[in-house]
Amino acid sequence: MCEGIPSSVENSAVFLLNLKDKTIFANMLCDSMGVWSANGVPKDYLVKDGEKIFLRPKGSEYFDFIIFRKYFVHSMNENVKKYVIYMTNRENKLCNIGIIQYIFRNGPVNIRDLLRPHGHSNEDGNLFSRTYQSTKDKMRSVDVPTNQFRSLIINENGGLEQIDNISVLPRNYDQIFYERNKDKAKIDELTNLLFKKINTTNSSIHYLSCIPELAVILFNNQHKLDIQRFCEASGGSVLGVDTTFNVGDFLTTITTYRHLLLLDRKTRESPVLIGPVLLHQNKTKRSYLSLSSQISFETPSVSVFGTDGDKQLYEAFQLSFPKAQHLLCDIHMKDNVEMKLNDLKISDQNKFRIVNLIFGSRIGKKIINTAVHAS
Numbered sequence: 001m002c003e004g005i006p007s008s009v010e011n012s013a014v015f016l017l018n019l020k021d022k023t024i025f026a027n028m029l030c031d032s033m034g035v036w037s038a039n040g041v042p043k044d045y046l047v048k049d050g051e052k053i054f055l056r057p058k059g060s061e062y063f064d065f066i067i068f069r070k071y072f073v074h075s076m077n078e079n080v081k082k083y084v085i086y087m088t089n090r091e092n093k094l095c096n097i098g099i100i101q102y103i104f105r106n107g108p109v110n111i112r113d114l115l116r117p118h119g120h121s122n123e124d125g126n127l128f129s130r131t132y133q134s135t136k137d138k139m140r141s142v143d144v145p146t147n148q149f150r151s152l153i154i155n156e157n158g159g160l161e162q163i164d165n166i167s168v169l170p171r172n173y174d175q176i177f178y179e180r181n182k183d184k185a186k187i188d189e190l191t192n193l194l195f196k197k198i199n200t201t202n203s204s205i206h207y208l209s210c211i212p213e214l215a216v217i218l219f220n221n222q223h224k225l226d227i228q229r230f231c232e233a234s235g236g237s238v239l240g241v242d243t244t245f246n247v248g249d250f251l252t253t254i255t256t257y258r259h260l261l262l263l264d265r266k267t268r269e270s271p272v273l274i275g276p277v278l279l280h281q282n283k284t285k286r287s288y289l290s291l292s293s294q295i296s297f298e299t300p301s302v303s304v305f306g307t308d309g310d311k312q313l314y315e316a317f318q319l320s321f322p323k324a325q326h327l328l329c330d331i332h333m334k335d336n337v338e339m340k341l342n343d344l345k346i347s348d349q350n351k352f353r354i355v356n357l358i359f360g361s362r363i364g365k366k367i368i369n370t371a372v373h374a375s
Contacts, residue, residue: 005132006100007032007165011108017098019086025094026133028084030167034115034128036072036082043068044335045309046087058336061311065089076114079105092283131175132168139170139179146176206276207294214250215290219276224298227275230260232301238327239275239295239305241313243283253278253291253313288316296320334359 005027006015019025029036045056045063056063067087074080086098115127135153144152150170157163170176206219230237237258244254255275262271278291295302306327307314314326328336337358341351 001097005030005165005167006102007167008111009033009102010104010111012102012104014099014101017100018096019094019098020096022094023132023134025086025098026137027167028098028100030130030132030165031082031100032129032166033074033111035075037075039071039073041068041070055335055339058340061309061314063090063311065095074114076116077109080109080114081105129166129171131171132165135168135170136175136179139176146173146180149176207290209290213281213287215278215280215287217276217278217291217294219294219298223275226259226273227257227295227299227302231257232299232303234303236260236303237270239302240272241288241291241305241307241317243310243313250279250281251283253280253288255291255295283310283312285312285316288313289319292317292320 001016001018003018003021003024005017005024006013007030009031017024017028044067046053046065046067047056047060047062048064053065065087067085070084072082072084074082081103083101083103084098085101087095089095112127115129117128138153139149142149142152153169154160154163157168163169204218204220205216207215207217209215227239231239237260240256242254242256244252254277256272257275258270259273260270263269264271276291276295278287280287280290300321302321302324304325304327305314305317305321307317309328317324318326334355337355338351341354346354
């Protein structure tokens with residue numbers, strides 16, 4: 001089991017990480033291998049029964065663990081991929097073991113062929129390497145002159161020869177200066193946001209809260225009109241809700257709905273539009289309730305809302321829309337069906353046929369509509 005972060009990997013390999021040291025988790029993406037592009041973070045909900053752990057049964061909202069799988073593709077070579085896997089319990093506490101897998105589809109690669117200059121660098125010779133998060137945290141917390149900080153890190157690691165991952169070191173003085181001053185920039189950005197909310201009557205900033213967390217809701221009159229037209233009527237559009245991605249230090253929870261007055265000429269389906277958006281810092285019921293309560297105040301009669309099964313998320317929307325029906329998204333319904341078919345020991349061939357009969361299939365560019373497409 002690794003007690004540190006793998007670095008400069010040049011061939012396919014799997015590493016088991018000891019995450020009892022929380023700095024390893026914070027730094028686990030820093031592998032001195034240049035720039036990676038994130039390619040999704042699917043997750044599964046697990047239930048513990050004695051000594052056994054298995055996928056959450058269909059229809060159940062209870063879980064003991066969440067397993068996260070982060071997928072990355074290297075920006076310089078699409079045949080080089082990285083999978084990062086870790087688990088948390090229902091209290092969001094990190095479990096002690098993580099996995100990093102590197103896949104080199106075309107065989108070994110020289111590490112220097114994967115490196116390129118930083119995207120903001122004007123110096124072609126400075127190859128980019130992501131700096132440890134723990135090092136960046138120390139830039140802000142340790143009171144030493146900028147020109148002495150690099151020496152401090154080297155000494156703490158037992159000398160330059162003992163450092164096996166270049167990511168432990170700061171890239172340059174500019175990075176140290178930036179990390180030490182970026183909190184001041186955040187204050188200025190927050191001030192600008194407050195003034196925009198106060199001074200702009202037609203702003204899309206519908207709601208702004210600073211306590212207990214910074215939360216911003218983007219919600220305009222067109223959203224209100226569309227949700228009233230398309231999501232409040234029986235048989236109308238589902239109001240989808242999903243915490244999709246991070247924007248800097250913030251989480252982004254997006255709502256979606258279908259514009260039922262429009263049809264795509266190819267698919268003959270109504271297009272999906274983005275509705276009210278929540279920018280926030282925590283994945284708690286209280287955070288999500290700020291969004292659901294604002295939507296229900298403007299459009300109280302939403303008939304159906306859909307989530308990915310996140311307990312905090314759907315409970316918040318159930319409080320705001322007590323008469324609305326809660327649905328899981330197609331992807332999670334499909335996962336539940338496949339899990340049940342596995343439990344029943346259905347053969348792969350028959351499982352494939354059953355799933356396609358329920359959820360449809362694609363032949364070339366043509367989608368074969370089935371049960372889930374029925375109206």
